[in-house]
């Protein structure tokens with residue numbers, strides 16, 4: 001039986017990533033609005049746009065705190081952020097939507113998503129993903145590390161120093177693998193199931209691109225930050 005040991009450095013790495021993941025949460029005012037505003041498709045879409053915008057801001061702050069990220073080539077940092085934003089946001093919103101939030105936020109958010117003009121063909125895979133993430137009952141270390149692994153994916157478009165990104169990603173994967181073994185001793189395939197979510201995320205990001213197009217066709221407005229991160233307009 002292989003003895004799994006987390007080194008001092010790895011413990012420090014996990015702490016840094018979890019602190020960053022928790023420090024940057026969706027602002028309270030956005031979360032509060034979810035409960036207050038009335039339910040029209042327009043109002044729901046506006047709220048979700050505001051939420052998506054703050055999710056991008058939260059993502060940028062989290063990413064800057066991933067040890068080693070800021071030492072990467074500056075253009076690669078941008079390429080990684082643009083290439084991973086949707087996947088990281090699906091992961092983040094999955095945490096919000098899957099855990100039973102206090103005072104019923106979850107179903108309020110779910111309700112608004114379901115009534116925001118998104119067509120059924122995207123709704124089903126999106127909520128299947130949220131359900132499959134919820135069933136994993138991920139610890140916060142796993143959520144934060146899996147998000148970091150997603151961001152540090154070397155084969156994003158326009159990434160030049162592929163190897164530098166791969167080295168960082170491997171550092172995260174190694175400690176995530178150890179954590180999974182230590183925290184789920186009776187589920188030897190747990191780590192593999194986590195990585196399986198990343199495959200599902202790739203599919204979702206294609207759906208997301210189509211969602212963006214259909215929203216644009218219906219003349220929905222985005223914020224400048226959303227236009228920049230997804231090269232729309």
Ligand SMILES: Cc1cccc(C)c1Nc1c(-c2c(F)cccc2F)nc2cccc(C)n12
Nearest residue numbers: 045048049051052055089090093113208222226
């Ligand atoms: C905030 C939110 C939460 C859950 C579902 C949805 C549809 C949203 N909203 C958006 C998302 C988005 C996301 F932020 C996380 C996950 C999947 C996503 F589709 N992307 C965008 C891009 C332009 C406008 C909006 C309204 N929008």
